[in-house]
Amino acid sequence: MNILIKNAVIITMDSESPIVKGDIGIKGQTISFVGKDNTFTPDRIIDAKGNIVMPGLVNAHTHTPMSLLRSYADDLNLQQWLFDKIFPIEDTFTEDDIYWASMLSCVEMIQSGTIAFADMYFLNKGTAKAAIQSGMRANICRGLQCFEDKPSFEDDERMCEALELYREFDGSGDGRVKIDLSPHAVYTNTPKYLEYIANMAGKLGAGVHTHISETFVENEECIKKHGMTPTALLDSAGFFKTRTIAAHCVYLTDEDVNIFREKDINIVHNPTSNLKLASGIAPVGKYMQAGINVALGTDGAASNNNLNMFEEIHLAALLQKGVNKNPTDISAEDALKMATINGAKALGLKNTGVLKAGNNADLIIINIDKPHLTPYYNAHALVAYSVQASDVESVMVGGKFLMEKGQIKTLDVEQITYEIKKKGDRIRCHM
């Protein structure tokens, strides 16, 4: 099927022509042209007058099923939040919970313009099935934890789960689903187990997704225990040889920054979650100036409390300005890069994140014919500072609409919210 999207303002994220006023031609799963091409013969024409078309957003760090715990526990100390609230209720979760919560999150992500996400959780088959059904792209990983060394890790339960997930789902959904390996964090794993994971990642050639230096305390304790920062410890354990997603990175040292640059590690900035859990504000302006790829994520909905990437774009652009007292830090365009092309790189999506001929037709259509988006002067600034998630009208992945004119095409929203409300009633009894 050939689709022609006409008369749009196109934010391409292509440095050669960042803004194009014109058309996009889509042939099957791929962008055929951006601009004008009178030789293109469309089967279907979509008039995008009064709309901005841009690459779909990439949520590069989340815990998808935690939407089931949205507003379950807030404004608490981290220890109380985790140990008294989150961990006990997570212990009750079944694969059915994970499946429906992931379905709910896919709906929310699609409705807010997200086309791909990197997920870390457990019982992940539910998330993989949801990703396949939704039509989204997803990197999924089983968070690995091991507090005690064993003579051999070969029958380690969590790794067995991770490997089964890898065998069953890596490359599934027509290649949309990838399985990464995930050391949850340095403070939840022994150095030997970290080496074991790093070896396995190398053997499989799999990507790695982990939390690094989220809190000041994490750094302090790691240095005290191992004489190294979390980054140095992971490096010494043999990580960073395959594509790596490093979430948070609020407290990287200059030496860590050098390792990140040398090993081309992808940072994921989670501004809302870092503020809400009182972790701090990651100096991502500095990281970007050092040449490191910085993507954006929402973290889980329990510490956000949503999966709205427009809020993260907005915060990413605002926070560095205020904290560094420099209004030119992280321009609107930089913030959009973080949420698109940089996120795509972090997830290893080679042909996503830039609208240009030959790339995947992974895009969103935003209706800017609204009072809060009027008048129109500058597309990058309008999207970064004024557009709301609810202004996204259509979402396309690989040439297929996941949402069109506000209607989700791939999932049954009514059934999903029905199932989630039932589960919410059960969870409310634990409060």
Add this chain to the structure above:
Amino acid sequence: MNILIKNAVIITMDSESPIVKGDIGIKGQTISFVGKDNTFTPDRIIDAKGNIVMPGLVNAHTHTPMSLLRSYADDLNLQQWLFDKIFPIEDTFTEDDIYWASMLSCVEMIQSGTIAFADMYFLNKGTAKAAIQSGMRANICRGLQCFEDKPSFEDDERMCEALELYREFDGSGDGRVKIDLSPHAVYTNTPKYLEYIANMAGKLGAGVHTHISETFVENEECIKKHGMTPTALLDSAGFFKTRTIAAHCVYLTDEDVNIFREKDINIVHNPTSNLKLASGIAPVGKYMQAGINVALGTDGAASNNNLNMFEEIHLAALLQKGVNKNPTDISAEDALKMATINGAKALGLKNTGVLKAGNNADLIIINIDKPHLTPYYNAHALVAYSVQASDVESVMVGGKFLMEKGQIKTLDVEQITYEIKKKGDRIRCHM
């Protein structure tokens, strides 16, 4: 007319019963009861099942007509932004520009759940007329500036404009519109002119709306020039004897905080604007602990770039946690107080901000039957962290719907956006 809003989750902001599941009865302009009253005979029944009803939001510091400059100039140094971009284009503004831009802002504010605003700008008759037509409540003031002393200020052009505005519009729109007096800031006025304004405010018994300690440089220069902080200078000039709205307050000293508490001065926190213009982050947690009333505002759309109070609520709750490394700072409920009851106090709206019998029927209805607001556990957290402006379905002021089920009732949205687009075309030529 008696209106019964049924089956809602009601966030009252009344400390005696913060959350009520039940009904609200409205008789004319006033709330008749909150909870259950079988003796109430409604002329109209609205089923609010799956909805949260709460007090309408108060935007306690904005420059309404600046929506005409949304995304006109961003990511620039303050001097370049103000002197090269904002001031030159503002010099071209006519009262017709102000009127239509204020109309646009009223639409945006109503659509995002705001029922009252405190505005500082010029050619304010346009704003007053828009406020009257929109049905919103508004405190409007002419920003006063005077860089050179004169033997007498009696024929001062700006003050004459302010007094004419006061005479013509104070108490207009059935009492919905109030006119305050506004020394723009200490750095744009001589001490003698400040005394003149303070005297005039005292004479009229008018409220005062000003910017205080927005930037570090403002404080430094004021101390260098006058040997006092901006707060102390205004105090010595005779201010703070009538209700005062003090916007920003990023850099109050401990002595300033004492003056604020003693004189019951209302602080307006503008988190987005303070970040975007790189002013810094106001320590509002500390101010609230000191017992000062802290409200919330968007500032103008040129430094935000919208008038969405939900974003300010969200940021107010998040920022103090991250900066103070304390996840219990500014709870969800505190952030909602800032945007409702505290804002109402700042604007002198005695019967607004709390849903209880006898108060004005100034409320909003939020549809929470949406995927990104599911499941439901906690109303305050859901509104502060997850609700989006676009989830507001209905807005009522004094018992009258300004918006119902997404339809603006008091303004012609199509005509307003048509007029603004024409003006945008003119302004674009200056870019």
